[in-house]
Amino acid sequence: MTGTGSEGKTRTAPPRRGRVDKATAIVQAACEVFGRDGYSRASIDTIAAEAGASTRTIYNHFPGGKEELFRSIMQWSSERVRDEQLAQLRRYLDPERPPHPDDLERDLLALARAWVGLMTDFRNHFSLVRHIYAEAGHIPAEVLDAWQEAGPRVVGREVASAMAALGDRGLIDVHDSPAQAAVHFMALICTEITQRSYWGVSPLPPEEADRLTSAGVRAFLRAYGSSG
Amino acid sequence: MTGTGSEGKTRTAPPRRGRVDKATAIVQAACEVFGRDGYSRASIDTIAAEAGASTRTIYNHFPGGKEELFRSIMQWSSERVRDEQLAQLRRYLDPERPPHPDDLERDLLALARAWVGLMTDFRNHFSLVRHIYAEAGHIPAEVLDAWQEAGPRVVGREVASAMAALGDRGLIDVHDSPAQAAVHFMALICTEITQRSYWGVSPLPPEEADRLTSAGVRAFLRAYGSSG
DNA sequence: CAAAATATACAACGCTCGTTGTAATTTGGC
DNA sequence: GCCAAATTACAACGAGCGTTGTATATTTTG
Numbered sequence: 050m051t052g053t054g055s056e057g058k059t060r061t062a063p064p065r066r067g068r069v070d071k072a073t074a075i076v077q078a079a080c081e082v083f084g085r086d087g088y089s090r091a092s093i094d095t096i097a098a099e100a101g102a103s104t105r106t107i108y109n110h111f112p113g114g115k116e117e118l119f120r121s122i123m124q125w126s127s128e129r130v131r132d133e134q135l136a137q138l139r140r141y142l143d144p145e146r147p148p149h150p151d152d153l154e155r156d157l158l159a160l161a162r163a164w165v166g167l168m169t170d171f172r173n174h175f176s177l178v179r180h181i182y183a184e185a186g187h188i189p190a191e192v193l194d195a196w197q198e199a200g201p202r203v204v205g206r207e208v209a210s211a212m213a214a215l216g217d218r219g220l221i222d223v224h225d226s227p228a229q230a231a232v233h234f235m236a237l238i239c240t241e242i243t244q245r246s247y248w249g250v251s252p253l254p255p256e257e258a259d260r261l262t263s264a265g266v267r268a269f270l271r272a273y274g275s276s277g
Numbered sequence: 278m279t280g281t282g283s284e285g286k287t288r289t290a291p292p293r294r295g296r297v298d299k300a301t302a303i304v305q306a307a308c309e310v311f312g313r314d315g316y317s318r319a320s321i322d323t324i325a326a327e328a329g330a331s332t333r334t335i336y337n338h339f340p341g342g343k344e345e346l347f348r349s350i351m352q353w354s355s356e357r358v359r360d361e362q363l364a365q366l367r368r369y370l371d372p373e374r375p376p377h378p379d380d381l382e383r384d385l386l387a388l389a390r391a392w393v394g395l396m397t398d399f400r401n402h403f404s405l406v407r408h409i410y411a412e413a414g415h416i417p418a419e420v421l422d423a424w425q426e427a428g429p430r431v432v433g434r435e436v437a438s439a440m441a442a443l444g445d446r447g448l449i450d451v452h453d454s455p456a457q458a459a460v461h462f463m464a465l466i467c468t469e470i471t472q473r474s475y476w477g478v479s480p481l482p483p484e485e486a487d488r489l490t491s492a493g494v495r496a497f498l499r500a501y502g503s504s505g
Numbered sequence: 506c507a508a509a510a511t512a513t514a515c516a517a518c519g520c521t522c523g524t525t526g527t528a529a530t531t532t533g534g535c
Numbered sequence: 536g537c538c539a540a541a542t543t544a545c546a547a548c549g550a551g552c553g554t555t556g557t558a559t560a561t562t563t564t565g
Contacts, residue, residue: 299541299542330542330543331542331543331544332543333542333543333544334541334542334543337541337542
């Protein structure tokens with residue numbers, strides 16, 4: 050779909066033609082517009098203008114039209130952010146290198162801060178996610194499921210196994226459910242910020258966001274810390 | 278706006294003409310359709326059909342057209358659910374009648390269950406809320422603010438003062454911020470259920486929902502309990 | 506440069522939708 | 536049953552949008 054990778058360059062032309070591949074320009078513009086306006090409000094003309102392409106080119110690349118384009122960027126955007134989230138997770142909470150007990154709070158806080166940072170770095174993506182939430186009843190179940198499996202569910206599983214690793218080493222007490230601990234961690238970190246920032250429409254000042262993040266981490270450690 | 282209350286019945290005709298007041302039928306239908314389809318996808322014709330009214334009648338009652346209708350039901354639906362949430366809050370966590378320490382978990386769990394029940398009883402409302410989240414960038418700031426003040430913010434403040442009352446009586450430790458404790462309580466209760474139920478599209482079996490709810494309450498008490 | 510693949514401009518079709526005007530019809534109060 | 540208010544049916548306008556076909560232009564490849 051987004052395969053800018055290693056197709057045969059022996060016979061067929063490589064997909065890079067113009068200054069930047071038109072296909073990726075279209076995908077990026079579609080992410081922007083769909084994220085800002087949602088599926089119904091977004092128009093092909095707007096996406097074409099934002100991409101610096103003509104509407105006809107969009108239909109050449111996505112014969113399925115608006116629906117196929119939306120499905121494609123659901124996957125694309127989700128995978129991109131998932132990779133970024135997993136990278137931060139491994140950076141600050143690598144199961145191979147468990148932290149010192151004294152450094153646990155520091156590492157969890159660093160992870161939380163990094164994730165909150167992603168929410169502003171990829172504002173379009175999370176705006177798109179909100180639209181997916183809202184329009185879930187109008188998206189085919191298979192597409193919704195593929196999207197979850199391409200992003201959120203994977204991240205949830207990885208966080209859960211990181212929690213399990215911390216539990217195995219006695220750094221936290223997962224209370225019989227690493228998956229639940231993972232959900233509670235993410236909920237305590239993100240809920241208040243998304244709420245107070247009007248879901249990204251009017252971002253919080255960084256120090257305020259930091260305060261809320263660290264409060265969430267401390268609450269999590271009170272609920273799931275092994276010693277205190 | 279929805280004033281079915283006490284207007285003068287001395288001169289002007291009371292607004293109830295047909296079997297049910299057409300205005301309220303329109304408002305209810307609009308809640309249903311806007312909640313299901315969102316602002317852009319919803320059409321006046323659909324709302325009229327659902328209300329058993331003609332489109333012209335809608336424009337007679339709401340001269341501002343689609344936008345005014347949407348603004349009206351934002352307020353109406355929010356106030357309705359807010360009242361219900363506050364009623365449950367006062368029922369299970371009345372600041373005047375603080376619970377016995379032994380009954381705190383029982384009462385918090387009862388409150389949490391009641392709130393989760395509201396999420397299914399008023400599915401349309403919460404679906405509408407998700408659409409508001411997603412379309413926040415296309416809703417005037419004043420309207421968004423009035424909506425928050427008519428519902429979510431009030432509930433948040435009431436929960437916060439309930440938490441403060443519990444803290445004053447030594448039943449919990451609010452850790453310097455009753456408001457934050459309130460947000461964390463609601464986050465721990467609702468996040469996993471909304472997530473796992475595909476945001477209400479495919480509801481969880483009741484016993485599973487109950488399990489997640491009580492796990493959230495226990496986590497909250499570990500984080501904010503005064504003794505343990 | 507020539508050929509082939511790709512992108513564009515342009516027009517057009519069909520459909521949906523928000524909105525309004527008007528005349529006819531129904532409804533409820535007296 | 537009469538009157539006034541409310542509701543309806545109906546037609547129509549205008550705009551926006553998804554989509555397609557076609558002919559032309561542009562870029563890449565050989």
